[in-house]
Amino acid sequence: MPVVTNVEDLRQLAKKRVAKAIFDYVDRGSYDEATLRANRADLEALTLRQRVAIDVDRRSLRTTLVGHDATMPVAIAPTGLTGLNWGDGEMLGARAAERFGVPFTLSTMSICSIEDVAAAVAKPFWFQLYVMRDRGFAASLIERARAAKCSALVLTLDLQVQGQRHQDLKNGLAVPPRLTLGTFLDVLTKPSWALNVLRGKRKSFGNLEGRIPNTGSLTTLSQWIAG
Template identity: 60%
Template sequence: MPVITNIEDLRVLAEKRVPRMFYDYADCGSWTESTYRANESDFQSIKLRQRVAINMEHRSTRTQLVGQDVAMPVALAPVGSTGMQHADGEILAARAAEKFGVPFTLSTMSICSIEDVAANTTRPFWFQLYVMRDRGFIERLIARAQAANCSALVLTLDLQILAQRNKDLKNGLSVPVKPTLSSLLNLMTKPRWCLGMAGTRRRQFGNIVGHVSGVDDVSSLSEWTTRQFDPTLNWADVEWIKKRWGGKLILKGIQDVEDARLAVNSGADALIVSNHGGRQLDGAESSIRALPAIVDAVGKQIEVHMDGGIRSGQDVLKARALGAQGVYIGRSYIYGLGAMGEAGVTKSLEIIHKELDITMAFCGRTDINTVDKSILLTGSYPT
């Protein structure tokens, strides 16, 4: 077993252990993947100011996200098909998050259902909603999230239609999966993953199968999902969902100042500056570059979060310095899960927490709530 010291180590181990088609599903962006790459690389040009001889003995990364206490300003992002990275993936990730004291967000397109995750955890998690054409299904989904005591609804706005991901097409990743010969041969080199999958009954989209009339097997599911993502989604739908939900509402997928203003008007509690991890509009600006203008425009009226490219505690600190109250990690914990199951998700959180805690101190701050732009080198960050 290799010594794991950073997120890249988890990625390398996940690449070894997760079947190629599911590993590629996570480690890819749309079309040329330019936005996917920019999300990560744009963090590198932002420089921190090194401060010394400041008492850094007692430190805290504790803060709040939408009024809820968190151990650090990091949440687990909604990731579809997490249960294909590792058997029972959503339950394992949710458990790791609750032990660490950070929010876990369950995707609409999860393998383990809302009820299943609730039954296997002890604290409320967050639920991410995709708007489908079948509004009866959406109503029932919202009611199920309420019944499961979910403490925030993350409404994703940037997936009305789907971009193209070349790796998925080449690997035959679709619903149902149409594996290529090379994907099948690759499966045989992942005995640990196969054993896990053989030992679980959770292998379909748990929030959908059995909850929509006529969708009870893989081919009816395929037919249903391809026609369900709703291209007509608009701000009136956001208002309707806000009313039905009645709890904390977070709008995900805002990259433009105009949309950020509309998000404020909608009465949502928070917005997430996000380009879906570079999986939708290829050519969009990286999230960390889009963040400052949005904070400038609406940061006093709504809580601003961000995601995209967070691979270290230093990245978390930079996002926080640029005005994000919190960030979400997607691939950073997905790699941990694929590498080592629940222990891997915990490891990813420990790595990021330690990097955040120590880096904050090197910048002369001992409380995450006092971090602002002044810890950054002027001229090195987007304004």
Template identity: 55%
Template sequence: MAPRRASITSIEDLRRLAERRVPRMFYDYVDCGSWTEGTYRANSEDLAKIPLRQRVGVDISKRTLASRMVGEAVTMPVALAPTGLAGMQWADGEILAARAAERFGVPFALSTVSVCSIEDVAAHTTRPFWFQLYMMKDRAFMERLIGRARDANCSALVLTLDLQVQGQRHKDIKNGLSTPPKPTLRNLVNLATKPRWCLGMLGTRRHTFRNIVGHVSGIEDVSSLAHWVSGQFDQSLSWEDVRWVRKLWDRKLILKGILDPEDARMAASTGADAIVVSNHGGRQLDGAPSTISMLPAVVEAVGDRTEVLFDGGVRSGQDVLKALAHGAQGVLVGRAFLYGLGAMGEEGVTYCLELLQKELDLTMALCGVTDIANAAHALLAPAQNVPPERQFARRA
């Protein structure tokens, strides 16, 4: 039975529903961090600790969430982050999420390791989307990917910098994560309890990494694909490689995975249009600081040289407001929309965005903030290390 919307009042409700409906290995792929998962938990916990400033006697009748992210007009400063295997949360998941984002008026970013390809998403949307790229050893393949993103009219390239090696995620190893799932007894038993998911997958031909399969020679099955992907992350990545990508891509360039002020300054020097303060959702270096704890220092380090976006631990509109109040000019959400996708498909992604928008709007009202550009007014105390002119500046 489909859930009544009235019974879903938070992202947590969507998470619980996704946990029941998505096969264990793919739910765990989303809802896990590396090693002890300490950094994964800290991202949300540190956001929760930030107090807000309640105000009264302010005319809040004409509030606006409209803003801009990386030069694009948005209904609210939120984007759907690039996430691998979204198409394993729900059949054709990346297409559904992109359509929901387009209707809502926010950006969608497609991962290199998506199930639906660049071309699949472009064929089912009309608004330009962002494409996420890893630095890979096969530079010819990277050039072809960049060319395909250009041909699909992608408006921005998101280059991920924090995956030169992959942090160990215990749940993925124990579950034997693979796409599609291997027909082991354990997997078959679990899949038998997910009839809705199985029926959806039977109705689509998209079951593997379609940005890669058919575009790289020698990949014939799941094993060869997994071996190729694991061997492609380039441990020799340097800022010169970033500049190489910058020369190939003449549209907006976003660098994701920045957590240190020194790295932020280097990123700004490459000519990037934006950076994303991110620790890969706690999936890489366990023990790294939370993203919100590092955001003010990164904002101060880059000044006005590049736009600063944020991700990590966002589960509510209040979290969005707190990140904006600390100097971010936009927020990326990953797990939040994936919970919606796994729970209810395209409708779930739309509902996730509606929940974030409503929470953001109501929290602004209670804080006496009428324009999202003035989000810093929502803080009980000024964010450390964020200059006043950076906190209160209207986004151009």
């Protein structure tokens, strides 16, 4: 087992283990990725303020987030396609967050459904929702989240225009992954990933199944969500 000391170590492990199209979906951004670079630069500019000559005998990062106790002021952000990075990924992520004591946010574009994740954990999680033109479907997702006892609704407000993800287009990303010569050769080098995803409960968007005809096309999905 490699020694992991930071997030970049984890990123490199994922790059080696996960199919390229799926890894790039997580790792890359839209258009020329200017916003992605700016976001990373902003995060890297954050530092912890050193404090000395004070009592540090009882240190704690505990806080409350939207009325719930958390072990630290951090929540797991919504990430689409987690269940294709690793089988049942959203359920595993929710369990890990629950064990550590921080909120987990399930994406609308998750592979595991709201109900899948609710059955996998004992405590409430958060649900992320796009502001869709199809208000009826959005309302049905809210009701499903309410039935699953989600404790917060996280609204995404900046999808009025679909972002063009150049690397996804070059990779021919589809959900579930489409088998081409390129993807076949890539999967041959990632057998543990392929077997793990195959063992997972779902291979497509669990929250959207049966709602739109072509859930395999990310372009169609994005256009449908943005209206």
